Amino acid sequence: MIEIRFHGRGGQGTVVASKILADALAKEGNFVQAYPEFGVERRGAPVISFIRIDDQQIYDKSRIYAPDHVVVVDPTLVEAIDVTEGLKDGGWIIINSDKKPADFKFPAKFKVATINATEIAVRNKLGTLATPIVNTAITGAIVKILNLTKLETLLAAIGDAITVKPQDNQTAAREAYEKS
Amino acid sequence: MIEIRFHGRGGQGTVVASKILADALAKEGNFVQAYPEFGVERRGAPVISFIRIDDQQIYDKSRIYAPDHVVVVDPTLVEAIDVTEGLKDGGWIIINSDKKPADFKFPAKFKVATINATEIAVRNKLGTLATPIVNTAITGAIVKILNLTKLETLLAAIGDAITVKPQDNQTAAREAYEKS
Amino acid sequence: MKPKKEIKKIVFQSAEDMPTMPMSIGNMLWNKTGSWRNIRPEIRLEDCIQCGICWKFCPDMSIEIEAEWPVVNYDYCKGCGICAEECPAKCIVMVEERK
Amino acid sequence: MKPKKEIKKIVFQSAEDMPTMPMSIGNMLWNKTGSWRNIRPEIRLEDCIQCGICWKFCPDMSIEIEAEWPVVNYDYCKGCGICAEECPAKCIVMVEERK
Amino acid sequence: MKKEKKMTLTLPVEELVGSGNLACQGCGANLALRYVLKALGQRTVLCIPACCWAVIDGAFPHSCMSVPIYHCAFETAASTATGVKAGLEMVGDLETTVVAWAGDGGTFDIGLQALSGAAERNDDIIYVCYDNEAYMNTGIQRSSATPTGAWTTTTPVKFPKDRPKKDIDAIMAAHRIPYLATASISYPEDVVKKTKKAKSIKGTRFIHIYAPCPTGWKSRPEDAVKLGRMVVQNCVFPLYEVEHGEKYTLNMKIKDKKPIDDYLKLQGRFRHLKPEQIKLMQEEVDHNWARLLKKCESA
Amino acid sequence: MKKEKKMTLTLPVEELVGSGNLACQGCGANLALRYVLKALGQRTVLCIPACCWAVIDGAFPHSCMSVPIYHCAFETAASTATGVKAGLEMVGDLETTVVAWAGDGGTFDIGLQALSGAAERNDDIIYVCYDNEAYMNTGIQRSSATPTGAWTTTTPVKFPKDRPKKDIDAIMAAHRIPYLATASISYPEDVVKKTKKAKSIKGTRFIHIYAPCPTGWKSRPEDAVKLGRMVVQNCVFPLYEVEHGEKYTLNMKIKDKKPIDDYLKLQGRFRHLKPEQIKLMQEEVDHNWARLLKKCESA
Amino acid sequence: MKKVIMGNHALSYGAMLSRSQVIAAYPITPQTQVVELLSEMCADGTLNAKFIKVESEHSAMAACIGASAAGARAFTATSSQGLALMHEMLHWASGGRLPVVLGNINRAMAPGWTIWTDQNDSLSQRDTGWIQFYCASNQEVVDTVIQAFKVSEALAIPSMVVLDAFALSHTYEVVDIPDQAKVDAYLPPFNPPYRVTPDDPRAFGGLTGPEHYMELRFKLQKDMEKVLEMIERTGREYEKQFGRYLGLVDDYLCDDAEIILVTSGTAGYTAHVAVDEMRDHGLKVGNLRIKVFRPFPFEIVRRLTQSAKKIAVVDRNISYGHHGIFAQELKSAIYGHGDCKPVFGFIAGLGGRDITPASFREVVDFTISHDRPEEEIIWIGVKK
Amino acid sequence: MKKVIMGNHALSYGAMLSRSQVIAAYPITPQTQVVELLSEMCADGTLNAKFIKVESEHSAMAACIGASAAGARAFTATSSQGLALMHEMLHWASGGRLPVVLGNINRAMAPGWTIWTDQNDSLSQRDTGWIQFYCASNQEVVDTVIQAFKVSEALAIPSMVVLDAFALSHTYEVVDIPDQAKVDAYLPPFNPPYRVTPDDPRAFGGLTGPEHYMELRFKLQKDMEKVLEMIERTGREYEKQFGRYLGLVDDYLCDDAEIILVTSGTAGYTAHVAVDEMRDHGLKVGNLRIKVFRPFPFEIVRRLTQSAKKIAVVDRNISYGHHGIFAQELKSAIYGHGDCKPVFGFIAGLGGRDITPASFREVVDFTISHDRPEEEIIWIGVKK
Numbered sequence A, B: 001m002i003e004i005r006f007h008g009r010g011g012q013g014t015v016v017a018s019k020i021l022a023d024a025l026a027k028e029g030n031f032v033q034a035y036p037e038f039g040v041e042r043r044g045a046p047v048i049s050f051i052r053i054d055d056q057q058i059y060d061k062s063r064i065y066a067p068d069h070v071v072v073v074d075p076t077l078v079e080a081i082d083v084t085e086g087l088k089d090g091g092w093i094i095i096n097s098d099k100k101p102a103d104f105k106f107p108a109k110f111k112v113a114t115i116n117a118t119e120i121a122v123r124n125k126l127g128t129l130a131t132p133i134v135n136t137a138i139t140g141a142i143v144k145i146l147n148l149t150k151l152e153t154l155l156a157a158i159g160d161a162i163t164v165k166p167q168d169n170q171t172a173a174r175e176a177y178e179k180s
Numbered sequence C, D: 001m002k003p004k005k006e007i008k009k010i011v012f013q014s015a016e017d018m019p020t021m022p023m024s025i026g027n028m029l030w031n032k033t034g035s036w037r038n039i040r041p042e043i044r045l046e047d048c049i050q051c052g053i054c055w056k057f058c059p060d061m062s063i064e065i066e067a068e069w070p071v072v073n074y075d076y077c078k079g080c081g082i083c084a085e086e087c088p089a090k091c092i093v094m095v096e097e098r099k
Numbered sequence E, F: 001m002k003k004e005k006k007m008t009l010t011l012p013v014e015e016l017v018g019s020g021n022l023a024c025q026g027c028g029a030n031l032a033l034r035y036v037l038k039a040l041g042q043r044t045v046l047c048i049p050a051c052c053w054a055v056i057d058g059a060f061p062h063s064c065m066s067v068p069i070y071h072c073a074f075e076t077a078a079s080t081a082t083g084v085k086a087g088l089e090m091v092g093d094l095e096t097t098v099v100a101w102a103g104d105g106g107t108f109d110i111g112l113q114a115l116s117g118a119a120e121r122n123d124d125i126i127y128v129c130y131d132n133e134a135y136m137n138t139g140i141q142r143s144s145a146t147p148t149g150a151w152t153t154t155t156p157v158k159f160p161k162d163r164p165k166k167d168i169d170a171i172m173a174a175h176r177i178p179y180l181a182t183a184s185i186s187y188p189e190d191v192v193k194k195t196k197k198a199k200s201i202k203g204t205r206f207i208h209i210y211a212p213c214p215t216g217w218k219s220r221p222e223d224a225v226k227l228g229r230m231v232v233q234n235c236v237f238p239l240y241e242v243e244h245g246e247k248y249t250l251n252m253k254i255k256d257k258k259p260i261d262d263y264l265k266l267q268g269r270f271r272h273l274k275p276e277q278i279k280l281m282q283e284e285v286d287h288n289w290a291r292l293l294k295k296c297e298s299a
Numbered sequence G, H: 001m002k003k004v005i006m007g008n009h010a011l012s013y014g015a016m017l018s019r020s021q022v023i024a025a026y027p028i029t030p031q032t033q034v035v036e037l038l039s040e041m042c043a044d045g046t047l048n049a050k051f052i053k054v055e056s057e058h059s060a061m062a063a064c065i066g067a068s069a070a071g072a073r074a075f076t077a078t079s080s081q082g083l084a085l086m087h088e089m090l091h092w093a094s095g096g097r098l099p100v101v102l103g104n105i106n107r108a109m110a111p112g113w114t115i116w117t118d119q120n121d122s123l124s125q126r127d128t129g130w131i132q133f134y135c136a137s138n139q140e141v142v143d144t145v146i147q148a149f150k151v152s153e154a155l156a157i158p159s160m161v162v163l164d165a166f167a168l169s170h171t172y173e174v175v176d177i178p179d180q181a182k183v184d185a186y187l188p189p190f191n192p193p194y195r196v197t198p199d200d201p202r203a204f205g206g207l208t209g210p211e212h213y214m215e216l217r218f219k220l221q222k223d224m225e226k227v228l229e230m231i232e233r234t235g236r237e238y239e240k241q242f243g244r245y246l247g248l249v250d251d252y253l254c255d256d257a258e259i260i261l262v263t264s265g266t267a268g269y270t271a272h273v274a275v276d277e278m279r280d281h282g283l284k285v286g287n288l289r290i291k292v293f294r295p296f297p298f299e300i301v302r303r304l305t306q307s308a309k310k311i312a313v314v315d316r317n318i319s320y321g322h323h324g325i326f327a328q329e330l331k332s333a334i335y336g337h338g339d340c341k342p343v344f345g346f347i348a349g350l351g352g353r354d355i356t357p358a359s360f361r362e363v364v365d366f367t368i369s370h371d372r373p374e375e376e377i378i379w380i381g382v383k384k
C-alpha cells in the first residue's frame, strides 16, 4: 500500500489532483482511496488531501498519519508548515517549485524532487501566474517520480476528468512527466 | 370505591358536573378521579364522562367499564344509546327528565330516579329551554340520591368552581337536592 | 326521499382484515348525525319559492331536492338552523326536537 | 504598527479544562490569515489623500490608522485587493507575494 | 301546493363532501370545502393537514369524501401537495388537480414556510386556506389570523389579542403567484367562480376563504352564513383577486359600508370589548379598506 | 510625505469584528457585520444560525467577536433572538439590542416562518439578512434569493435558476413591521445610518443587506465592493426603507440607471447567459424598479 | 392547599410555582390546557413571565433555548407531533447545556391521526440527551416539574416531564399544591455561571472540530451520570419540605416478588391494583414503576430485580424492528449483572388502547406459564 | 462499469439506477454532492425525475411522502440537523407505510457546530420505524440504495441508507456501477396496491381511534420482522445478478474468535485491518460488522456471537444516560440466548475523532485484560 499526502491551498484544486491520480491508478486495476482534508476550505488557506493505493481492497478507513510520500502543490507552504510531518523515512517530497531539490533543507532521510508545474501550467494557458492551475501538471511528475502508472493511463484519466481545456492539461502533464 | 358514568351531549357541560362532584367530595377528604371521554367532542353529539370516588388513594387509571351508577344528563339519550351498558346490578340510573322513574323501561335490577333538572335550571335563568345549563342542578340530585356528601359541601364546591351566576347555580343544586 | 346507499360502520375483527396503510374503506353514512340535533327544521312547502337557498347553504348536505322541492334529510340534519335563517320566504321553522 | 494583544491558540489537554458549554474563551488572533495571501497590498503613502476608504472597505480590519495614515496589518490581510481597487488615489498596489 | 316551477340551483349539483361527517352544527369550514369541490369536480386530490377538517372527514376506516385525501402533518400542506403533484405527473396523471386544504393556523403560522417555498417554486397546486381565525381543532387558541380584540383560550379577556390579523393575502401577493383570491362561504357562487378560475391557471394559486366557526366564535350556528356576509359588507374581509401579485381586482364593490358593531355583537369572542376598543378596530378596518381600494385602482 | 491632514473616517471607529476570522478573501458578509456592529455598539447580542457567519466567527474555543453570540440552529434565528430578548428582559437587562443575523437561505427559505412569527408578534428584535444570493456555506446551492439566470451547483448551466428572486422585502412589508430597510455593503454610511435608525425603534425591524460573495459568484475578490455599488446603480437592488409596511422611502435616487450587463459580466455565475436571457432579466429589473418608484410615490 | 385539578393544570402549577420566567409554547391536543392556564396566569399577573405565543413547536423550543441561554428559567409543554417537530432543538438544548424544562403529554404518533396515549413520542427522544421523568399522578406532575428545574439547573441538562394523554392530562385528581414560599426555598433563582450577555461576551455553540467535540460530549455524559444521585438526594430534600419523596422508581412489593412487573406512567399505577389482587390470590408479584427513564437508573433497577425469578416488562411503546423500549433498556441494564433471569417483553396499550388490571393479570399468567419468553415481543390486547 | 467516485455520488448513482421518480432534497454539508449530481442528472436528462428544490428538510420528506403516496418512487438525502428536522416526517413515512429511501450522511449533532462524522443523527431515529442500513464502502452504498428500494417497496416500510461523513461521503473509491438493464430487471417499477388517485378515492391517514390504531402498528412491526429474511433473500438475488451479496452483517473470522468486535460503518472496515494484525499476533479476534441495524438482526447476531468468550462493541454514538446504542441493542438482543458472556461497551470517534486500527487494538487489549466491563461505558480516545 502506498499513501501520499498533498499540500496545497484552498482553491488550487489539490483534491482534483489526487482524484485524477486515483482515476489513473484505478484504470490499471489498483484499489484506490482519495480524500480531502475533512474540514472548512477557504481560498488561500493551507489544505491537504490524501490518496491510498493498493493492489487489494483497502479496508483501512482511518486517516493517513504517516504517508509514504508528500506532494507540495504550493511552494510557499514549505515555509508556512511542516510538510514532512509523519512522512516515512525514504519518502519522496515532490515540490512544485522553480528551485532545485538541493535548495530545500529537508532531513537527508527524505528524497526531494522539484517540478516547475507553475511554469508548465501557465505556458499551457492553464491559469495565470497569480493563480496557476497546476493540478494536472503535478500529476505527471508524481506518476513519473513514484513510478505509479503509465503516462498514457494518466493522460486518459485527465481526458475523462477534465472538461475545460483537456488537451492543454494533458500536454502539461506530459511535459511534467518528461521533465521529471 | 364508587364509580359513576355521566351521559350527556357535547356542549352540555357534562364534564363540569363530574368535576364539581369531584371538588365537593375532595372537600370531605375523599380521593377522587374525574375524567371525560377521551375523544373528539362535538356540540350535540353524545358524550360521556366519569368519576371514581374512594376513601384511599386511587391507583386504577384504566377506564370505567362497570360503573356503580349512571347519570343521564340529556333525557333524549335514553332512546339513542344503551345507558345501562356495564352498569352494576343494583345501580342507580339518575335521569334528568320530567317523567316519572316508572315511565322508563329498565331492567328491574337497576334503580331509577328522575329529576327535572331542565326545569329547575331554566327557572333559575341557567340557559334556555333549548339549551339549558343543567350540570349544577343535576349534581344536587346525585349527591342526595347516592348520599355522597353534604349539600353544604356541594354548594361550596359550586361556589368555588362557577364564576358566572354562582348563586343561581347553587339555588338550582339546592332545589334539585331537595326534590330528590 | 331518494334511497341512500345504507352503509354500515366497519368494525374490524382482526388485524389481518385491516389494510396495511391507515386508509379509508367506507364512508361516514353510518354516522346518523340527526341524533345530534335538538331543534329540527320543518319546511312549509306551501310558502316555498323554490329558490334553492336552503340547499345551497346547508353545511351537511341535508337539504335534498326531490321533484324540484326541498326536503330535509333528518338522518343527517344536525339542526344548525342555517336553512331557516337564510330562507327568503321564511318558510322553514325550527321546532324543538323530541322532548 | 500598534502592538496587538498577541493571543495564542487554545488547545485543551483534558476534558476537565474545558467549559461545560461549547463556548468561546479566546479570540481568533492566533489565526494569522496573512498566510492565505498570494498578492499583497502596498500603500504608496506619498500619493495617499487620507480619505480613509481603504480602512472603510477592508473586510478584514487589516488597514489600521497610525498617526493619521493607513497601514496594512500583514498578519491578517488576506490579500483580497479591495483596498487597491477602491483607493481613489490609486496609491495601493497589489504585488505578488513571496515567489 | 306543488307548483310547476324548477328549483333554482346556482351551484353545480355534484356533492363530493358526504353527510355523516364530524363537523359541528353550522360549520363554515364544511361549506367551504363543499363549494370548492363543486367547482373542481371529482378529479381532485386533497392534502389536508391537522385542522378541523382532519376530524370532519371521519374516523378510520371511514371517510365522508368522494375525492381522495392525503391527511398530512400540520406544517406540510403545501409541501405534501407539491409531492403528490410531482408523483402523479411521474405516474402519468397530468390532469388531476392537487389541492392543499388547510386552516388558518396551518397556513398563516406553522405551514407558512412550506407554502412560501411552493409559491416561490410556483409549484402547480391550488392552496386553499379556510379561515376560522383561530386554532379550532385544538379548542380555540389564537393564531396569527385571529383578529385584534378577539378572545381565545390563549388570549383571555383580560388580555385579548393585541396584534392585528396577519395579512396573508398581501404576503402571498408579494410572492407574485399567478392567482390569489379571497372569498367567503356566504357567497358560494363567487367561491365556485374563483375556484374554477384558479383551476384554469397553472402554478401556485391561493384562495383564502372566510369560514365562520360557531363553536370557536361563540356565535349561534344559524348565524354562520350571516356572519360571512356581514364581514364582506362591512369590509372586514373584502372580496378581491390578485394576479401575479400586481393586478388587484375588487369583486364586490361596497357602496354602503356597514360599521362593524353588529358583526361583533353576534359573536361571544368579542363580548368583552369596550366602545373605545371597537372604535380602534373600526379605524383599522377603514384604513385597510382604503389601502385595498388604492391597490385596486392603481392596478 | 507626512502631510498635516487628519484621516477621514466616515464610520464609527470601534471594531467589534476581529481579524483572524475565517471569511474568504473579499467577503461581503464580513463587511456587512462589521458595519452593523459599528452602528449598534458593544451592547448587542447576535443570534447567528447556520450560514457562512457560523464559520467566519472561528472555531471552538475561539471567537473573533467582541459581542456575545448565540450560534443557533439554521431555521431559528428569529425565534432564538425572541427567546434571548425575553430572557434578557426577565433577568433585568432591558437595554441590550438583540439581533438575528442570518444569510439569505436562513431568511428567505428555512427561517422564514420563524421570522414571520416574530414579525407578527412584533417581537423586539432587529433581524438582519445578509444576502449573498445562495447557500454559500454548503458550497453554493440555490436559495430562493438566487436571481434568475444564475448558476449554482443545484441550478447547473444547462438549467440555471428559472424562478425570480423571492421578494423578501415585499413579504416583510406585508407584515407591517415598524421598520424595514435595504442596504448594500458598498454604502457603509447608509448601512450605519439605517442600523442606528432601526435601533431607535421598538418592535421587529428588518434590514436586508446585499453582501457580494466572490467565492459563490465566481467573481474577483477585489470586485466585491464594486459589485455592491453596481447593483444599486443599475437598480437590481435599490436602497429604500419601509415604515409600518406602508411608507416607502427611496434612499438613493438613480438618475442615470445603468444596464445590468457590466454587472453580470464580472460574475462567473452569469457567464453562460445568452443575450436574450439578459434582455429578459433587464426587463424584470426595469419592471421591478418602476413598481418600486410607484410605491415610493404613492406612500 | 389541596385542589382537584387535571394533569395539564398540574403542569401549569408546577411551572408557575417554579417561577418560570419565559414560556414559549404552541397548542396541541391533549396539551392545550397547560398553555391556556399559563397564558391566563401571565395575563392576570399570577405569574411574572413572558409568554411567547410562537408559531410552531420548533420555535417554541428555540425560544426556550434563547431565553435559557440568556439566563432565564424557561418552560414549554407539548405532545407527540409537537415534540417530534422539536427534535432537532431537543438535541440543541442538551448539547448547549441549557436546563429547559418541557412537559410532554404522551400521545401516539400519526399517521393515522391519533390523540390518544402511548409513549412513542417521548421515547423516540431517548437519544437526545434529555432527562426524562414519567409520572403516574397529578401530584407527581406538580412535584416533578419543580424537581426537574432543580436537577436540570444543577447539572445543565434539560428535563422532560412526561404524563399520559387523557389518563392523566385530562383526569382530575386531588393535588396538594405546594406552598410558594417553600418552593422558593427549595428552588432558588436560576443563576448560571455563563450566559449570553454583553458584559461577558462569548460565542456559544461555535464550530467545534474533531479535536474538541468528543470531550464536550464526554462531559455531558458524565454529568448525565450524576443526575441519578442528584435526584435521590434532592428528592429527600423535597420530602423534608413537602412530605413526598421523589425517587427514581416506585417499587411495590418487589423485595420478595418472584415475578416483577416493570411499568411506567399511569399503567404503572394500575399495575399496583393488579398486584394487590394477585397477591390476594397468593401470587408473589411485585411492581417496579420506573419514574426516571433517562438517565436509566441502572443500580436501583439491578438491585430491585435481583431476587426475582422472572421479569415482565410492559411497554406502552415499541421500537419497530426491535423490542419495547423499556424491555430493551432494562435488558441492557441488567445484562451481566447477576443471573440472567428471563425477561418477558410485553407490548400493550398503543394508541390509547386501555391497560387494565386484567391486562396485567394476562401478563403475569403468560409469564408464569412460560419458562422463557420465546417470542421477541408478546402482544397484549391486540386483535391478531 | 468501474468508476472512481465519492460516497455521495455513490448515493446519487444508486438513486439514478433505481430510477427514482421524485427527488426532494435540501443541501447540507457533507451531503451536498448527492444533490448536486442528481440535479445535474435531472437537468441533462440522464434521470427522468422531478427534482423539487425544497426550502427545508422537513418539506423534503413531506414532498417525498406525497410523491410516494401518489405511487412514485421517491428519494432524498440529508445529514444530521437535516435528518433531525425531518424527525416528525420520518414517523409519518413509516406510519403511512410509504417506501421512501433516504441517504443519510452520518454527521454529529450540534451544538457546537460540527460537520464531522458520528452516528448520533441516524441512531436518534431508531424508533421512527425505518429500516436502517449502515455502509462501509462506496460500492456498498450504490448496491444498498437499489436493494433498499426493493425491500422497502415489498414491505411498505421506508429505508435509510447511512454512510459516514467524509470517511465515505467525500472519499473516492473504485465502484463497479451496476448495469441499468440489470438493475431494471432486479427492481421493477414501483406499483403499490393503493395510491392517492381520484380513480380509487380513499382517505389516507385519517383519525384512528384506540379501537384500531394498535392493530395497524402491530402490522407494521410484523412486516418489519419480515425485512430480515427479505434482505437475505433479495441479497442473494442481487448476488446472482451483480456478484455481490448484500447481507445483514459482514462477519470476519467470527467462527473461532474468542473476542468478537461488533462494529458498523467505516470503522467496521478499519476493524478488519486491526483484526488481521491481531490475528498475526495470535489473538483470536473476529469482527462482526452490522450492516442492517433496523430491524435488528437478532438471529444472525446471536448465532455469530455464540461461541465467543467476550464481545467488544465499539459505538460511534451514545445514548446519553444509557450506553452506546449498538451495545445496548446487542445486549437486548442476546439477553437470555446462550450464556451471558461479558459485553464490553466502548465509545469512540464522536464528532469526527478518528478511529484507527490502533483504537481497536486498545479495545481488544482492554477486553482481554478485564474479566468484566466494570464501567457502563469505556471511552476510547478521550482526553479525560
Ligand SMILES: Cc1ncc(C[n+]2csc(CCOP(=O)(O)OP(=O)(O)O)c2C)c(N)n1
Binding pocket: E029, E050, E051, E052, E053, E074, E075, E102, E103, E104, E105, E106, E107, E132, E133, E134, E135, E136, E137, E138, E143, G026, G027, G028, G029, G057, G081, G082, G085
Ligand atoms: C406539529 C403539530 N403541532 C400542533 C398540532 C396540533 N394541532 C392540530 S390541529 C391544530 C389547530 C389547527 O388550526 P387551523 O389550521 O386554524 O385549523 P382549524 O382547526 O381552525 O380548522 C393544532 C394546533 C399538530 N397536529 N401538529
Ligand SMILES: Cc1ncc(C[n+]2csc(CCOP(=O)(O)OP(=O)(O)O)c2C)c(N)n1
Binding pocket: F029, F050, F051, F052, F053, F074, F075, F102, F103, F104, F105, F106, F107, F132, F133, F134, F135, F136, F137, F138, F143, H026, H027, H028, H029, H057, H081, H082, H085
Ligand atoms: C436544518 C439544517 N439544514 C441544512 C443545514 C446546512 N446548511 C448550513 S449553512 C447552509 C446554507 C446557508 O445559506 P445562507 O443562509 O444563505 O447563508 P450563507 O452560507 O450563504 O452565508 C446550509 C444549507 C443546516 N445546518 N441545518
Ligand code: SF4
Binding pocket: C040, C041, C057, C058, C059, C060, C061, C062, C063, C072, C073, C076, C077, C078, C079, C080, C081, C082, C083, C084, E026
Ligand atoms: S338545520 Fe342545518 S343541517 Fe339541518 S337542514 Fe337546515 S341547514 Fe341543513
Ligand code: SF4
Binding pocket: C043, C047, C048, C049, C050, C051, C052, C053, C054, C055, C070, C086, C087, C088, C089, C090, C091, C092
Ligand atoms: S330557502 Fe326557503 S324558499 Fe328557498 S327553496 Fe328553501 S325552503 Fe324554499
Ligand code: SF4
Binding pocket: D040, D041, D057, D058, D059, D060, D061, D062, D063, D072, D073, D076, D077, D078, D079, D080, D081, D082, D083, D084, F026
Ligand atoms: S488586500 Fe484586502 S484584506 Fe488586505 S488590506 Fe486590502 S482590503 Fe484589507
Ligand code: SF4
Binding pocket: D043, D047, D048, D049, D050, D051, D052, D053, D054, D055, D070, D086, D087, D088, D089, D090, D091, D092
Ligand atoms: S484609500 Fe488610498 S488614498 Fe484613501 S486613505 Fe487609503 S491609501 Fe490613502
Ligand code: SF4
Binding pocket: E022, E023, E024, E025, E026, E027, E028, E029, E030, E052, E056, E132, E136, E137, E212, E213, E214, E215, E216
Ligand atoms: S370547531 Fe368550528 S371549524 Fe371546527 S368543525 Fe366546529 S364549527 Fe367547524
Ligand code: SF4
Binding pocket: F022, F023, F024, F025, F026, F027, F028, F029, F030, F052, F056, F132, F136, F137, F212, F213, F214, F215, F216
Ligand atoms: S463563501 Fe462567500 S459569504 Fe461565505 S465566507 Fe466566502 S466570500 Fe464570504
Ligand SMILES: [Mg+2]
Binding pocket: E103, E104, E105, E131, E132, E133, E134, E135, E136, E143
Ligand atoms: Mg383555524
Ligand SMILES: [Mg+2]
Binding pocket: F103, F104, F105, F131, F132, F133, F134, F135, F136, F143
Ligand atoms: Mg447565502
